[in-house]
Amino acid sequence: MGKIKFDPEQPVIVLNVTLEGHTGIIRRIRMALDTGATYMMIPWEIAEALGYEPEHSKEKVTLVTASGIETAPIIKVKEVNVLGEYVLDVPVVCHDLPARSYVVGLLGASVPRHFKIMIDYGEGDLEFIRLKERQRS
Amino acid sequence: MLSKQAIKDIMKKYKNEWLLIKVTVVDEQGQPTEGEIISHSKNRDEIYDAQKKFKGDLYITYSGEMPKKGYAVAFYG
Numbered sequence: 001m002g003k004i005k006f007d008p009e010q011p012v013i014v015l016n017v018t019l020e021g022h023t024g025i026i027r028r029i030r031m032a033l034d035t036g037a038t039y040m041m042i043p044w045e046i047a048e049a050l051g052y053e054p055e056h057s058k059e060k061v062t063l064v065t066a067s068g069i070e071t072a073p074i075i076k077v078k079e080v081n082v083l084g085e086y087v088l089d090v091p092v093v094c095h096d097l098p099a100r101s102y103v104v105g106l107l108g109a110s111v112p113r114h115f116k117i118m119i120d121y122g123e124g125d126l127e128f129i130r131l132k133e134r135q136r137s
Numbered sequence: 138m139l140s141k142q143a144i145k146d147i148m149k150k151y152k153n154e155w156l157l158i159k160v161t162v163v164d165e166q167g168q169p170t171e172g173e174i175i176s177h178s179k180n181r182d183e184i185y186d187a188q189k190k191f192k193g194d195l196y197i198t199y200s201g202e203m204p205k206k207g208y209a210v211a212f213y214g
């Protein structure tokens with residue numbers, strides 16, 4: 001179980017998320033929790049630093065953005081760790097957020113779906129409790 | 138030579154900047170608590186480019202607050 005305090009006055013909940021690539025390289029990045037998003041989203045540069053080649057990914061997703069429709073590659077990151085809880089082989093979309101979003105990526109549902117998530121806006125508590133049926137195989 | 142500092146001190150020192158930090162200590166939840174500043178910039182893309190030159194365990198963050206009053210946030214994906 002992972003637990004953290006957050007500021008309920010802030011417009012989004014921000015978390016530090018750790019990504020480990022198949023080469024053992026680690027990037028810890030600031031992400032916005034977005035359970036309404038289908039996937040995690042990280043910048044191309046982070047994916048490349050982790051040892052992936054997004055341009056060669058066969059799996060793609062169509063994104064509908066304010067500026068139009070775009071296609072972005074999906075990679076599978078070896079391990080994603082949130083608040084001390086890890087998930088393996090996580091599908092992640094490679095796409096940059098605007099710089100003024102002030103986060104590096106989005107923590108979309110591809111990770112939270114492995115957990116029961118408790119968000120208490122009154123106390124500013126966020127808790128990730130692992131779902132037993134989705135534990136590491 | 139880079140010097141180890143508490144992450145909270147690095148965040149205070151380089152306020153409202155994008156930071157690239159070599160992680161030296163994490164807590165039990167994997168949150169970085171101590172590190173060595175490698176690069177800092179107002180320009181996010183400079184930090185994204187800089188991190189590509191390093192292997193190992195790096196922390197990439199922004200030391201300012203989230204969008205100011207008058208902004209709303211809508212993500213997609």
